[in-house]
Amino acid sequence: MNRRPVLAALASLAVAPLSLPVLAQSYPSKPVRVVVPFAPGGTTDIIARILSERMGAALGQTVVVENKAGGGGIVGAAELVKAPADGHVLGMATVSTVASNPAINPRTPYNPLSDFTPIINLAATPNVIAVHPSFPARDYRTFLEVLKKSPGRYSYASSGTGGIGHLQMELYKNLAGVFVTHIPYRGAGPALNDTVAGQVPIIFDNLPSALPFIREGRLIPIVVAAPERLAVLPNVPTFKEVGLEPVNRMAFYGFVGPKGLSREVVDKVSAAARRTLEDASVRKRIEDTGSLIVANTPEQFAAQIRSEFEVYRQVVEKQKLTLE
Template identity: 85%
Template sequence: MKRRLALAIPTLALSAAVPLPTLAQSAYPARPVRVIVPFAPGGTTDIIARIISDRTGAALGQPMVVENKAGGGGIVGAGELTKAAPDGHVLGIATVSTVASNPAINPRTPYNPLTDFTPIINIAATPNVIAVHPSFPARDHKTFLEVLKRSPGRYSYSSSGTGGIGHLQMELYKNLAGVFVTHIPYRGAGPALNDTVAGQVPIIFDNLPSALPFIREGRLIPIVVAAPQRLAVLPGVPTFREVGLEPVNRMAFYGLVGPKGLPKEVVEKVSAAVRHTLDDPAVRKRIDDTGSLIVANTPEQFAAQIRAEFDVYRQVVDKQKLTLD
Protein backbone atom coordinates (compact mmCIF):
# COMPACT_ATOMS: atom_id res chain seq x y z
CA MET A 1 0.00 0.00 0.00
CA LYS A 2 1.29 3.46 -0.85
CA ARG A 3 1.71 5.23 2.47
CA ARG A 4 0.73 8.90 2.37
CA LEU A 5 -0.89 11.31 4.76
CA ALA A 6 -4.06 13.24 4.14
CA LEU A 7 -6.63 15.09 6.22
CA ALA A 8 -4.57 18.26 6.66
CA ILE A 9 -1.43 16.29 7.60
CA PRO A 10 1.07 16.79 4.74
CA THR A 11 3.49 14.07 3.75
CA LEU A 12 7.01 15.37 4.39
CA ALA A 13 10.36 13.81 3.63
CA LEU A 14 12.76 13.57 6.53
CA SER A 15 15.75 15.88 6.48
CA ALA A 16 19.25 14.55 6.24
CA ALA A 17 20.57 12.96 9.39
CA VAL A 18 22.22 15.33 11.84
CA PRO A 19 25.53 13.95 13.16
CA LEU A 20 25.43 13.13 16.86
CA PRO A 21 28.52 15.19 17.77
CA THR A 22 26.88 18.34 16.34
CA LEU A 23 23.83 17.85 18.54
CA ALA A 24 25.83 17.52 21.73
CA GLN A 25 28.03 20.60 21.43
CA SER A 26 25.93 23.31 23.11
CA ALA A 27 25.14 23.56 26.84
CA TYR A 28 21.59 22.28 26.40
CA PRO A 29 20.55 19.89 27.80
CA ALA A 30 22.38 20.14 31.11
CA ARG A 31 20.44 17.29 32.72
CA PRO A 32 17.92 14.57 31.76
CA VAL A 33 14.91 15.76 29.77
CA ARG A 34 11.46 14.83 31.09
CA VAL A 35 8.89 13.96 28.45
CA ILE A 36 5.34 14.18 29.78
CA VAL A 37 2.91 11.72 28.22
CA PRO A 38 -0.57 12.96 29.21
CA PHE A 39 -2.11 9.49 29.20
CA ALA A 40 -1.64 6.19 31.02
CA PRO A 41 0.97 3.62 29.89
CA GLY A 42 -0.01 1.27 27.08
CA GLY A 43 -1.78 3.70 24.74
CA THR A 44 -0.49 4.94 21.40
CA THR A 45 0.85 8.22 22.83
CA ASP A 46 2.94 6.27 25.31
CA ILE A 47 4.12 3.81 22.64
CA ILE A 48 5.31 6.55 20.26
CA ALA A 49 7.02 8.48 23.06
CA ARG A 50 8.98 5.44 24.20
CA ILE A 51 9.98 4.45 20.66
CA ILE A 52 11.75 7.77 20.09
CA SER A 53 12.97 8.64 23.61
CA ASP A 54 16.10 6.50 23.92
CA ARG A 55 17.74 7.43 20.62
CA THR A 56 16.67 11.07 20.81
CA GLY A 57 18.17 11.29 24.28
CA ALA A 58 21.41 9.81 22.96
CA ALA A 59 21.43 12.40 20.18
CA LEU A 60 20.96 15.20 22.73
CA GLY A 61 23.59 13.83 25.09
CA GLN A 62 21.20 13.39 28.03
CA PRO A 63 18.52 10.74 28.75
CA MET A 64 14.91 11.45 27.82
CA VAL A 65 12.73 10.14 30.64
CA VAL A 66 9.08 9.42 29.80
CA GLU A 67 6.61 10.27 32.58
CA ASN A 68 2.92 9.39 32.38
CA LYS A 69 0.60 12.07 33.80
CA ALA A 70 -2.91 10.84 33.01
CA GLY A 71 -6.23 12.51 33.68
CA GLY A 72 -8.87 14.75 32.16
CA GLY A 73 -8.52 13.32 28.66
CA GLY A 74 -4.93 14.58 28.54
CA ILE A 75 -5.55 17.95 30.19
CA VAL A 76 -3.71 17.12 33.43
CA GLY A 77 -0.41 16.26 31.78
CA ALA A 78 -0.65 19.01 29.18
CA GLY A 79 -1.47 21.52 31.90
CA GLU A 80 1.58 20.47 33.89
CA LEU A 81 3.79 21.12 30.87
CA THR A 82 2.55 24.71 30.60
CA LYS A 83 3.85 25.37 34.12
CA ALA A 84 7.38 24.14 33.37
CA ALA A 85 10.33 26.47 32.93
CA PRO A 86 10.90 27.17 29.21
CA ASP A 87 14.44 25.79 29.18
CA GLY A 88 13.81 22.53 27.31
CA HIS A 89 14.26 20.18 30.25
CA VAL A 90 10.53 19.43 30.38
CA LEU A 91 8.81 18.61 27.09
CA GLY A 92 5.57 16.83 26.31
CA ILE A 93 3.72 14.82 23.70
CA ALA A 94 0.87 16.78 22.14
CA THR A 95 -2.05 14.91 20.62
CA VAL A 96 -5.26 15.90 18.87
CA SER A 97 -6.96 15.32 22.22
CA THR A 98 -4.76 17.74 24.16
CA VAL A 99 -4.46 20.57 21.62
CA ALA A 100 -7.69 20.28 19.61
CA SER A 101 -10.65 18.11 20.63
CA ASN A 102 -10.45 18.55 24.41
CA PRO A 103 -9.94 22.33 24.38
CA ALA A 104 -12.69 22.61 21.75
CA ILE A 105 -15.30 20.91 23.93
CA ASN A 106 -14.08 21.73 27.43
CA PRO A 107 -14.37 25.40 28.47
CA ARG A 108 -12.48 24.58 31.67
CA THR A 109 -9.29 23.60 29.83
CA PRO A 110 -6.60 25.45 31.83
CA TYR A 111 -4.51 26.43 28.82
CA ASN A 112 -4.77 27.88 25.34
CA PRO A 113 -3.62 25.20 22.86
CA LEU A 114 -2.56 27.85 20.34
CA THR A 115 -0.46 30.07 22.62
CA ASP A 116 0.65 28.10 25.69
CA PHE A 117 2.89 25.59 23.91
CA THR A 118 5.93 25.79 21.66
CA PRO A 119 5.54 23.30 18.78
CA ILE A 120 8.75 21.40 17.99
CA ILE A 121 7.95 18.53 15.62
CA ASN A 122 5.05 16.27 14.76
CA ILE A 123 6.42 12.75 15.00
CA ALA A 124 3.68 10.59 13.52
CA ALA A 125 -0.01 10.33 12.65
CA THR A 126 -2.17 7.28 13.20
CA PRO A 127 -5.47 5.91 11.96
CA ASN A 128 -8.30 5.48 14.46
CA VAL A 129 -10.56 2.44 14.72
CA ILE A 130 -13.90 1.38 16.12
CA ALA A 131 -13.48 -2.16 17.42
CA VAL A 132 -15.70 -4.52 19.39
CA HIS A 133 -15.28 -7.41 21.78
CA PRO A 134 -15.73 -10.79 20.04
CA SER A 135 -18.97 -11.30 21.97
CA PHE A 136 -20.56 -8.31 20.22
CA PRO A 137 -23.16 -9.48 17.67
CA ALA A 138 -21.51 -7.86 14.64
CA ARG A 139 -18.38 -8.39 12.54
CA ASP A 140 -18.85 -5.65 9.92
CA HIS A 141 -20.01 -2.05 9.85
CA LYS A 142 -23.41 -2.70 8.28
CA THR A 143 -24.38 -5.21 10.98
CA PHE A 144 -22.78 -3.05 13.68
CA LEU A 145 -25.01 -0.13 12.69
CA GLU A 146 -28.09 -2.35 12.54
CA VAL A 147 -27.43 -3.71 16.05
CA LEU A 148 -27.01 -0.24 17.53
CA LYS A 149 -30.14 1.09 15.85
CA ARG A 150 -32.21 -1.86 17.08
CA SER A 151 -31.12 -1.32 20.69
CA PRO A 152 -30.54 2.39 21.43
CA GLY A 153 -28.84 2.85 24.81
CA ARG A 154 -28.13 -0.84 25.34
CA TYR A 155 -24.45 -0.68 24.47
CA SER A 156 -21.52 1.41 25.72
CA TYR A 157 -18.12 2.35 24.36
CA SER A 158 -14.79 3.12 26.00
CA SER A 159 -12.35 5.89 25.14
CA SER A 160 -9.09 7.29 26.50
CA GLY A 161 -10.99 10.04 28.32
CA THR A 162 -13.69 12.69 28.25
CA GLY A 163 -12.95 15.28 25.58
CA GLY A 164 -10.31 13.13 23.89
CA ILE A 165 -10.28 12.39 20.19
CA GLY A 166 -11.90 8.98 20.77
CA HIS A 167 -14.75 10.60 22.66
CA LEU A 168 -15.33 13.46 20.22
CA GLN A 169 -15.03 11.36 17.09
CA MET A 170 -17.36 8.69 18.44
CA GLU A 171 -19.89 11.33 19.47
CA LEU A 172 -19.71 12.75 15.96
CA TYR A 173 -20.18 9.24 14.59
CA LYS A 174 -23.24 8.72 16.81
CA ASN A 175 -24.77 11.99 15.64
CA LEU A 176 -24.21 11.36 11.95
CA ALA A 177 -25.14 7.66 12.08
CA GLY A 178 -28.24 8.25 14.21
CA VAL A 179 -27.34 5.88 17.06
CA PHE A 180 -27.07 6.14 20.83
CA VAL A 181 -24.22 4.49 22.72
CA THR A 182 -23.16 5.38 26.28
CA HIS A 183 -19.68 6.81 26.76
CA ILE A 184 -17.39 5.20 29.38
CA PRO A 185 -14.27 7.41 29.76
CA TYR A 186 -10.95 6.10 31.07
CA ARG A 187 -7.65 7.64 32.13
CA GLY A 188 -5.93 6.63 28.91
CA ALA A 189 -6.21 4.10 26.10
CA GLY A 190 -4.41 1.39 28.09
CA PRO A 191 -7.11 1.02 30.77
CA ALA A 192 -9.86 1.43 28.16
CA LEU A 193 -8.38 -1.38 26.09
CA ASN A 194 -7.98 -3.62 29.12
CA ASP A 195 -11.67 -3.41 29.99
CA THR A 196 -12.84 -3.78 26.39
CA VAL A 197 -10.63 -6.81 25.77
CA ALA A 198 -11.95 -8.26 29.05
CA GLY A 199 -15.52 -7.78 27.81
CA GLN A 200 -16.53 -5.25 30.45
CA VAL A 201 -17.23 -2.69 27.71
CA PRO A 202 -18.30 -4.02 24.29
CA ILE A 203 -17.03 -1.21 22.02
CA ILE A 204 -13.94 0.99 21.87
CA PHE A 205 -12.91 3.98 19.76
CA ASP A 206 -9.11 3.93 19.85
CA ASN A 207 -5.95 4.74 17.95
CA LEU A 208 -4.92 1.81 15.80
CA PRO A 209 -1.39 1.23 17.19
CA SER A 210 -2.59 0.44 20.70
CA ALA A 211 -5.57 -1.62 19.48
CA LEU A 212 -3.78 -3.49 16.69
CA PRO A 213 -2.06 -6.17 18.82
CA PHE A 214 -5.44 -7.21 20.24
CA ILE A 215 -6.98 -7.15 16.76
CA ARG A 216 -4.22 -9.40 15.45
CA GLU A 217 -4.83 -11.83 18.32
CA GLY A 218 -8.58 -11.88 17.62
CA ARG A 219 -9.38 -10.35 20.99
CA LEU A 220 -10.92 -7.30 19.31
CA ILE A 221 -12.83 -7.15 16.02
CA PRO A 222 -12.24 -4.04 13.83
CA ILE A 223 -15.37 -2.46 12.38
CA VAL A 224 -14.35 0.78 10.62
CA VAL A 225 -11.21 2.93 10.47
CA ALA A 226 -10.35 6.61 10.10
CA ALA A 227 -7.62 6.66 7.45
CA PRO A 228 -6.94 8.14 4.00
CA GLN A 229 -7.51 4.72 2.43
CA ARG A 230 -7.87 1.07 3.42
CA LEU A 231 -4.94 -0.14 5.47
CA ALA A 232 -2.63 -2.98 4.48
CA VAL A 233 -2.88 -4.35 8.04
CA LEU A 234 -6.71 -4.31 7.87
CA PRO A 235 -7.56 -4.75 4.18
CA GLY A 236 -11.10 -5.93 4.85
CA VAL A 237 -12.07 -2.98 7.05
CA PRO A 238 -13.67 0.07 5.37
CA THR A 239 -12.82 3.68 6.15
CA PHE A 240 -15.38 6.11 7.49
CA ARG A 241 -15.33 7.73 4.07
CA GLU A 242 -16.39 4.45 2.47
CA VAL A 243 -19.38 4.08 4.78
CA GLY A 244 -20.53 7.64 4.05
CA LEU A 245 -19.20 9.34 7.19
CA GLU A 246 -16.41 11.52 5.83
CA PRO A 247 -16.42 14.04 8.74
CA VAL A 248 -15.34 11.25 11.11
CA ASN A 249 -12.47 10.21 8.85
CA ARG A 250 -9.68 12.07 10.73
CA MET A 251 -6.42 10.66 12.06
CA ALA A 252 -4.67 11.27 15.36
CA PHE A 253 -1.18 12.72 15.68
CA TYR A 254 1.68 12.67 18.21
CA GLY A 255 4.08 15.59 18.33
CA LEU A 256 6.67 17.02 20.66
CA VAL A 257 6.04 20.42 22.25
CA GLY A 258 7.54 22.54 24.98
CA PRO A 259 6.08 25.22 27.24
CA LYS A 260 5.46 28.71 25.91
CA GLY A 261 8.61 30.71 25.27
CA LEU A 262 10.99 27.86 24.50
CA PRO A 263 14.14 29.39 22.93
CA LYS A 264 14.53 28.93 19.19
CA GLU A 265 17.92 27.25 19.56
CA VAL A 266 16.40 24.64 21.90
CA VAL A 267 13.52 24.03 19.50
CA GLU A 268 15.94 23.57 16.61
CA LYS A 269 18.21 21.24 18.57
CA VAL A 270 15.39 18.98 19.80
CA SER A 271 13.77 18.96 16.36
CA ALA A 272 17.10 17.94 14.79
CA ALA A 273 17.58 15.19 17.39
CA VAL A 274 14.12 13.75 16.70
CA ARG A 275 14.75 13.87 12.95
CA HIS A 276 18.04 12.07 13.53
CA THR A 277 16.12 9.40 15.46
CA LEU A 278 13.51 9.06 12.73
CA ASP A 279 16.24 8.59 10.11
CA ASP A 280 17.14 5.31 11.85
CA PRO A 281 15.60 2.43 9.82
CA ALA A 282 14.97 0.42 13.00
CA VAL A 283 12.99 3.29 14.55
CA ARG A 284 11.06 3.87 11.34
CA LYS A 285 10.17 0.19 11.20
CA ARG A 286 8.95 0.19 14.81
CA ILE A 287 6.70 3.16 14.07
CA ASP A 288 5.51 1.64 10.78
CA ASP A 289 4.73 -1.62 12.56
CA THR A 290 2.32 0.19 14.88
CA GLY A 291 0.29 1.29 11.86
CA SER A 292 1.45 4.90 12.25
CA LEU A 293 2.68 7.18 9.47
CA ILE A 294 5.82 9.27 10.07
CA VAL A 295 5.31 13.03 9.64
CA ALA A 296 8.53 14.75 10.85
CA ASN A 297 7.51 18.28 9.89
CA THR A 298 8.98 21.65 10.87
CA PRO A 299 7.98 23.60 14.02
CA GLU A 300 6.13 26.10 11.81
CA GLN A 301 4.23 23.38 9.98
CA PHE A 302 3.34 21.67 13.23
CA ALA A 303 2.02 24.96 14.66
CA ALA A 304 -0.19 25.41 11.58
CA GLN A 305 -1.41 21.82 11.91
CA ILE A 306 -2.40 22.33 15.56
CA ARG A 307 -4.37 25.44 14.63
CA ALA A 308 -6.13 23.65 11.78
CA GLU A 309 -7.16 20.68 13.94
CA PHE A 310 -8.40 22.93 16.74
CA ASP A 311 -10.53 24.89 14.26
CA VAL A 312 -12.00 21.65 12.88
CA TYR A 313 -13.05 20.32 16.29
CA ARG A 314 -14.34 23.67 17.46
CA GLN A 315 -16.62 23.71 14.43
CA VAL A 316 -17.68 20.12 15.14
CA VAL A 317 -18.58 20.99 18.73
CA ASP A 318 -20.54 24.07 17.65
CA LYS A 319 -22.31 22.34 14.76
CA GLN A 320 -23.22 19.20 16.69
CA LYS A 321 -23.92 21.11 19.92
CA LEU A 322 -21.65 18.76 21.87
CA THR A 323 -20.99 19.30 25.56
CA LEU A 324 -19.20 17.43 28.32
CA ASP A 325 -22.50 16.57 30.01
Protein backbone atom coordinates (compact mmCIF):
# COMPACT_ATOMS: atom_id res chain seq x y z
CA MET A 1 0.00 0.00 0.00
CA ASN A 2 1.29 3.48 -0.91
CA ARG A 3 1.14 5.48 2.34
CA ARG A 4 2.11 8.85 0.86
CA PRO A 5 -1.37 9.87 -0.47
CA VAL A 6 -2.94 8.82 2.83
CA LEU A 7 -0.42 10.80 4.88
CA ALA A 8 -0.86 13.80 2.59
CA ALA A 9 -4.63 13.69 3.02
CA LEU A 10 -4.34 13.44 6.79
CA ALA A 11 -1.92 16.34 6.83
CA SER A 12 -4.32 18.51 4.82
CA LEU A 13 -7.17 17.68 7.20
CA ALA A 14 -5.02 18.61 10.17
CA VAL A 15 -4.06 21.96 8.68
CA ALA A 16 -7.50 23.06 7.38
CA PRO A 17 -9.20 23.73 10.75
CA LEU A 18 -6.21 25.74 11.91
CA SER A 19 -6.63 28.19 9.01
CA LEU A 20 -10.05 29.44 10.17
CA PRO A 21 -8.88 31.11 13.40
CA VAL A 22 -5.97 32.63 11.51
CA LEU A 23 -8.41 34.22 9.05
CA ALA A 24 -10.58 35.48 11.89
CA GLN A 25 -7.58 36.93 13.71
CA SER A 26 -6.42 38.75 10.59
CA TYR A 27 -9.80 40.49 10.16
CA PRO A 28 -10.01 43.36 9.56
CA SER A 29 -6.85 43.78 7.52
CA LYS A 30 -7.87 47.21 6.20
CA PRO A 31 -10.40 49.98 6.99
CA VAL A 32 -14.01 48.86 7.24
CA ARG A 33 -16.65 50.72 5.22
CA VAL A 34 -20.16 51.07 6.58
CA VAL A 35 -22.65 51.87 3.82
CA VAL A 36 -25.48 54.12 5.04
CA PRO A 37 -28.25 53.91 2.42
CA PHE A 38 -29.54 57.42 3.11
CA ALA A 39 -28.26 60.99 2.92
CA PRO A 40 -26.31 62.56 5.82
CA GLY A 41 -28.35 64.01 8.67
CA GLY A 42 -30.96 61.28 9.10
CA THR A 43 -31.23 58.87 12.01
CA THR A 44 -29.48 56.02 10.19
CA ASP A 45 -26.52 58.30 9.52
CA ILE A 46 -26.48 59.59 13.12
CA ILE A 47 -26.43 56.09 14.65
CA ALA A 48 -23.80 54.85 12.19
CA ARG A 49 -21.45 57.74 12.89
CA ILE A 50 -21.77 57.48 16.68
CA LEU A 51 -20.78 53.79 16.45
CA SER A 52 -18.05 54.20 13.85
CA GLU A 53 -16.17 56.84 15.83
CA ARG A 54 -15.47 54.40 18.68
CA MET A 55 -15.82 50.95 17.12
CA GLY A 56 -12.58 51.26 15.21
CA ALA A 57 -10.65 50.86 18.46
CA ALA A 58 -12.42 47.57 19.20
CA LEU A 59 -11.78 46.25 15.68
CA GLY A 60 -8.24 47.56 15.33
CA GLN A 61 -9.02 49.38 12.08
CA THR A 62 -10.66 52.63 11.05
CA VAL A 63 -14.41 52.41 10.42
CA VAL A 64 -15.57 54.80 7.68
CA VAL A 65 -19.18 55.77 6.99
CA GLU A 66 -20.20 56.21 3.36
CA ASN A 67 -23.61 57.58 2.38
CA LYS A 68 -25.21 55.98 -0.68
CA ALA A 69 -28.68 57.52 -0.91
CA GLY A 70 -31.48 56.78 -3.34
CA GLY A 71 -34.57 54.68 -3.87
CA GLY A 72 -35.69 54.84 -0.25
CA GLY A 73 -32.53 52.98 0.78
CA ILE A 74 -32.47 50.50 -2.10
CA VAL A 75 -29.39 51.96 -3.83
CA GLY A 76 -27.11 51.61 -0.80
CA ALA A 77 -28.50 48.22 0.21
CA ALA A 78 -28.03 46.90 -3.34
CA GLU A 79 -24.39 48.05 -3.27
CA LEU A 80 -23.79 46.01 -0.13
CA VAL A 81 -25.23 42.90 -1.79
CA LYS A 82 -22.51 43.16 -4.46
CA ALA A 83 -19.65 43.64 -1.97
CA PRO A 84 -17.14 40.86 -1.18
CA ALA A 85 -18.23 38.77 1.80
CA ASP A 86 -15.06 39.43 3.77
CA GLY A 87 -16.42 41.90 6.34
CA HIS A 88 -14.62 44.96 5.02
CA VAL A 89 -17.89 46.36 3.67
CA LEU A 90 -20.84 46.37 6.06
CA GLY A 91 -24.20 48.10 5.81
CA MET A 92 -26.78 49.75 8.00
CA ALA A 93 -30.05 47.82 7.76
CA THR A 94 -33.28 49.65 8.52
CA VAL A 95 -36.96 48.78 8.38
CA SER A 96 -37.02 50.67 5.06
CA THR A 97 -34.28 48.58 3.43
CA VAL A 98 -35.18 45.10 4.71
CA ALA A 99 -38.94 45.31 5.28
CA SER A 100 -41.12 48.17 4.04
CA ASN A 101 -39.36 48.88 0.74
CA PRO A 102 -39.08 45.25 -0.39
CA ALA A 103 -42.68 44.68 0.74
CA ILE A 104 -44.09 47.40 -1.49
CA ASN A 105 -41.57 47.46 -4.33
CA PRO A 106 -41.53 44.32 -6.53
CA ARG A 107 -38.49 45.71 -8.35
CA THR A 108 -36.27 45.68 -5.26
CA PRO A 109 -33.02 44.15 -6.59
CA TYR A 110 -32.39 41.93 -3.57
CA ASN A 111 -34.12 39.52 -1.22
CA PRO A 112 -34.06 41.00 2.30
CA LEU A 113 -34.30 37.54 3.88
CA SER A 114 -31.50 35.81 1.97
CA ASP A 115 -29.12 38.39 0.46
CA PHE A 116 -27.75 39.77 3.75
CA THR A 117 -26.00 38.36 6.80
CA PRO A 118 -27.60 39.85 9.96
CA ILE A 119 -25.01 40.84 12.57
CA ILE A 120 -26.57 42.99 15.30
CA ASN A 121 -29.50 45.35 15.79
CA LEU A 122 -27.92 48.38 17.42
CA ALA A 123 -30.87 50.56 18.35
CA ALA A 124 -34.59 51.17 17.86
CA THR A 125 -36.25 54.54 17.55
CA PRO A 126 -39.75 55.98 17.76
CA ASN A 127 -41.26 57.61 14.68
CA VAL A 128 -43.09 60.91 14.70
CA ILE A 129 -45.51 62.95 12.59
CA ALA A 130 -44.46 66.58 12.93
CA VAL A 131 -45.61 69.78 11.24
CA HIS A 132 -44.14 73.15 10.38
CA PRO A 133 -45.19 75.88 12.87
CA SER A 134 -47.31 77.49 10.14
CA PHE A 135 -49.56 74.43 9.98
CA PRO A 136 -53.00 75.19 11.53
CA ALA A 137 -52.76 72.51 14.26
CA ARG A 138 -50.76 71.94 17.43
CA ASP A 139 -52.34 68.69 18.66
CA TYR A 140 -53.53 65.43 17.15
CA ARG A 141 -57.28 66.09 17.34
CA THR A 142 -56.97 69.39 15.48
CA PHE A 143 -54.46 67.87 13.04
CA LEU A 144 -56.96 65.18 12.08
CA GLU A 145 -59.79 67.71 11.74
CA VAL A 146 -57.71 69.91 9.42
CA LEU A 147 -56.79 66.98 7.16
CA LYS A 148 -60.37 65.71 6.98
CA LYS A 149 -61.72 69.16 6.09
CA SER A 150 -59.20 69.68 3.27
CA PRO A 151 -58.41 66.37 1.52
CA GLY A 152 -55.51 66.73 -0.89
CA ARG A 153 -54.61 70.26 0.22
CA TYR A 154 -51.57 69.25 2.26
CA SER A 155 -48.45 67.20 1.52
CA TYR A 156 -45.94 65.31 3.65
CA ALA A 157 -42.23 64.63 3.29
CA SER A 158 -40.53 61.27 3.83
CA SER A 159 -37.02 59.89 3.44
CA GLY A 160 -38.01 58.20 0.17
CA THR A 161 -40.59 56.17 -1.72
CA GLY A 162 -41.05 52.78 -0.08
CA GLY A 163 -39.26 53.80 3.11
CA ILE A 164 -40.73 53.35 6.56
CA GLY A 165 -41.89 56.98 6.66
CA HIS A 166 -43.76 56.51 3.40
CA LEU A 167 -45.33 53.17 4.23
CA GLN A 168 -46.31 54.04 7.78
CA MET A 169 -47.83 57.34 6.69
CA GLU A 170 -49.74 55.60 3.90
CA LEU A 171 -51.02 53.11 6.44
CA TYR A 172 -52.01 56.02 8.67
CA LYS A 173 -53.86 57.70 5.78
CA ASN A 174 -55.82 54.54 5.05
CA LEU A 175 -56.78 53.90 8.66
CA ALA A 176 -57.52 57.53 9.52
CA GLY A 177 -59.45 58.20 6.32
CA VAL A 178 -57.42 61.22 5.17
CA PHE A 179 -55.60 62.12 1.97
CA VAL A 180 -52.19 63.82 2.01
CA THR A 181 -49.82 63.98 -0.99
CA HIS A 182 -46.50 62.18 -0.62
CA ILE A 183 -43.28 64.12 -1.38
CA PRO A 184 -40.34 61.65 -1.35
CA TYR A 185 -36.74 62.77 -0.71
CA ARG A 186 -33.33 61.13 -0.95
CA GLY A 187 -33.07 60.69 2.82
CA ALA A 188 -34.39 62.18 6.04
CA GLY A 189 -31.89 65.06 6.01
CA PRO A 190 -33.22 66.71 2.83
CA ALA A 191 -36.83 65.96 3.86
CA LEU A 192 -36.27 67.66 7.21
CA ASN A 193 -34.58 70.65 5.62
CA ASP A 194 -37.56 71.37 3.38
CA THR A 195 -40.11 70.81 6.15
CA VAL A 196 -38.25 73.08 8.56
CA ALA A 197 -38.04 75.67 5.77
CA GLY A 198 -41.80 75.45 5.25
CA GLN A 199 -41.60 74.01 1.73
CA VAL A 200 -43.58 70.96 2.94
CA PRO A 201 -45.97 71.30 5.90
CA ILE A 202 -45.83 67.74 7.33
CA ILE A 203 -43.15 65.09 7.82
CA PHE A 204 -43.17 61.48 8.97
CA ASP A 205 -39.68 60.89 10.35
CA ASN A 206 -37.63 59.03 12.91
CA LEU A 207 -37.55 60.92 16.19
CA PRO A 208 -33.73 61.24 16.57
CA SER A 209 -33.31 63.27 13.39
CA ALA A 210 -36.45 65.36 13.99
CA LEU A 211 -35.95 65.93 17.73
CA PRO A 212 -33.40 68.78 17.52
CA PHE A 213 -35.85 70.79 15.38
CA ILE A 214 -38.70 69.93 17.74
CA ARG A 215 -36.67 71.15 20.71
CA GLU A 216 -35.94 74.40 18.90
CA GLY A 217 -39.62 74.89 18.10
CA ARG A 218 -39.01 74.65 14.37
CA LEU A 219 -41.20 71.54 14.13
CA ILE A 220 -44.34 70.69 16.14
CA PRO A 221 -44.78 67.01 17.14
CA ILE A 222 -48.29 65.64 16.61
CA VAL A 223 -48.23 61.87 17.29
CA VAL A 224 -45.51 59.25 17.87
CA ALA A 225 -45.01 55.56 17.17
CA ALA A 226 -43.64 54.24 20.47
CA PRO A 227 -44.55 51.66 23.15
CA GLU A 228 -45.65 54.48 25.48
CA ARG A 229 -45.44 58.25 25.78
CA LEU A 230 -41.88 59.49 25.62
CA ALA A 231 -40.15 61.43 28.38
CA VAL A 232 -38.85 63.90 25.79
CA LEU A 233 -42.40 64.43 24.41
CA PRO A 234 -44.69 63.87 27.41
CA ASN A 235 -47.66 65.70 25.88
CA VAL A 236 -47.61 63.88 22.54
CA PRO A 237 -49.86 60.78 22.24
CA THR A 238 -48.85 57.49 20.65
CA PHE A 239 -50.66 56.06 17.64
CA LYS A 240 -52.07 53.41 19.97
CA GLU A 241 -53.60 56.12 22.15
CA VAL A 242 -55.41 57.66 19.19
CA GLY A 243 -56.80 54.28 18.14
CA LEU A 244 -54.31 53.40 15.41
CA GLU A 245 -52.21 50.64 16.96
CA PRO A 246 -51.15 49.07 13.60
CA VAL A 247 -49.17 52.27 12.90
CA ASN A 248 -47.47 52.14 16.29
CA ARG A 249 -44.20 50.55 15.07
CA MET A 250 -40.64 51.63 15.82
CA ALA A 251 -37.72 51.81 13.42
CA PHE A 252 -34.47 49.87 13.89
CA TYR A 253 -30.84 50.28 12.84
CA GLY A 254 -28.43 47.37 12.64
CA PHE A 255 -25.30 46.06 11.00
CA VAL A 256 -25.57 43.51 8.20
CA GLY A 257 -23.01 42.09 5.82
CA PRO A 258 -23.29 40.60 2.34
CA LYS A 259 -24.64 37.08 1.97
CA GLY A 260 -22.14 34.41 3.02
CA LEU A 261 -20.25 36.39 5.65
CA SER A 262 -18.36 33.94 7.85
CA ARG A 263 -19.48 33.33 11.43
CA GLU A 264 -16.03 34.34 12.65
CA VAL A 265 -16.37 37.79 11.08
CA VAL A 266 -19.98 38.12 12.24
CA ASP A 267 -18.95 37.36 15.82
CA LYS A 268 -16.03 39.78 15.70
CA VAL A 269 -18.14 42.67 14.38
CA SER A 270 -20.95 41.87 16.81
CA ALA A 271 -18.54 41.77 19.76
CA ALA A 272 -16.93 45.06 18.71
CA ALA A 273 -20.34 46.72 18.40
CA ARG A 274 -21.45 45.40 21.80
CA ARG A 275 -18.25 46.61 23.42
CA THR A 276 -18.78 50.04 21.86
CA LEU A 277 -22.40 50.17 23.04
CA GLU A 278 -21.24 49.42 26.58
CA ASP A 279 -19.34 52.73 26.57
CA ALA A 280 -21.39 55.09 28.73
CA SER A 281 -20.69 58.09 26.51
CA VAL A 282 -21.79 56.20 23.38
CA ARG A 283 -24.97 54.98 25.08
CA LYS A 284 -25.76 58.48 26.25
CA ARG A 285 -25.31 59.97 22.79
CA ILE A 286 -27.62 57.38 21.27
CA GLU A 287 -30.21 57.61 24.04
CA ASP A 288 -30.12 61.42 23.91
CA THR A 289 -31.46 61.15 20.36
CA GLY A 290 -34.54 59.37 21.69
CA SER A 291 -33.31 55.92 20.63
CA LEU A 292 -33.28 52.73 22.69
CA ILE A 293 -30.22 50.44 22.78
CA VAL A 294 -31.01 46.92 21.51
CA ALA A 295 -27.69 45.03 20.95
CA ASN A 296 -29.27 41.65 20.18
CA THR A 297 -27.71 38.49 18.72
CA PRO A 298 -27.35 37.71 15.00
CA GLU A 299 -30.11 35.10 15.33
CA GLN A 300 -32.46 37.53 17.08
CA PHE A 301 -31.80 40.20 14.48
CA ALA A 302 -32.49 37.73 11.65
CA ALA A 303 -35.81 36.78 13.27
CA GLN A 304 -36.69 40.45 13.70
CA ILE A 305 -36.05 41.16 10.02
CA ARG A 306 -38.26 38.24 8.98
CA SER A 307 -41.04 39.35 11.31
CA GLU A 308 -40.95 42.99 10.22
CA PHE A 309 -40.94 42.09 6.53
CA GLU A 310 -44.01 39.89 7.02
CA VAL A 311 -45.85 42.68 8.88
CA TYR A 312 -45.30 45.15 6.03
CA ARG A 313 -46.05 42.57 3.38
CA GLN A 314 -49.44 42.08 5.00
CA VAL A 315 -49.93 45.84 5.35
CA VAL A 316 -49.30 46.33 1.63
CA GLU A 317 -51.67 43.49 0.76
CA LYS A 318 -54.48 44.42 3.13
CA GLN A 319 -54.32 48.16 2.48
CA LYS A 320 -53.77 47.63 -1.28
CA LEU A 321 -50.74 49.95 -1.24
CA THR A 322 -48.68 50.47 -4.39
CA LEU A 323 -45.73 52.65 -5.35
CA GLU A 324 -46.67 56.15 -6.46
